[in-house]
Amino acid sequence: MIKTIKRHIFLEGRLRRRSYWPLTILHTGLVVGCGYLQHLSTGMPQEHEIRLALGFIILGVVFLNFSAGVLRLHDTDRSGFSYFLLLLPIFGALILFLFLCQKGLEGSNRFGPDPRLRNLPEKQT
Numbered sequence: 001m002i003k004t005i006k007r008h009i010f011l012e013g014r015l016r017r018r019s020y021w022p023l024t025i026l027h028t029g030l031v032v033g034c035g036y037l038q039h040l041s042t043g044m045p046q047e048h049e050i051r052l053a054l055g056f057i058i059l060g061v062v063f064l065n066f067s068a069g070v071l072r073l074h075d076t077d078r079s080g081f082s083y084f085l086l087l088l089p090i091f092g093a094l095i096l097f098l099f100l101c102q103k104g105l106e107g108s109n110r111f112g113p114d115p116r117l118r119n120l121p122e123k124q125t
Contacts, residue, residue, distance in 0.1 A: 008067040008068065008071070011067055011071065011080060012112070014072075015068055015074070015075055015115065016116060017104065019115075020072040023068050024068065027061050027062075028065075030057070031058055034061075035058070037054055038050070041054075069100065072100050074111035075104035075105065075115065076100075076104055076105060077109045078099060083096065085099075
């Protein structure tokens, strides 16, 4: 668990498609849920405190989603700077989406070992 958190904080290593997409769906659900709770807090006596707390939760989830995307780009042997494609209207998001959907590079690359081979037992010779 600590190793996984460290990878996400320092943006080291690679992340498989199989792990990336469920994380992205979970992150999206958390952001939507927090947004809904912020909406419900309107008019409550502690509205500002609730909105501030939920805002920090959303920022944390957005960072985790960003770091998962960078690790996913590492699996396709692309730098995390590919996220700047989002600055290009329409086409940048489409290109980034296609990058995130691609199969990861087989074997090791400059970002680390192949995550698909990490859990396989060593061959006995």
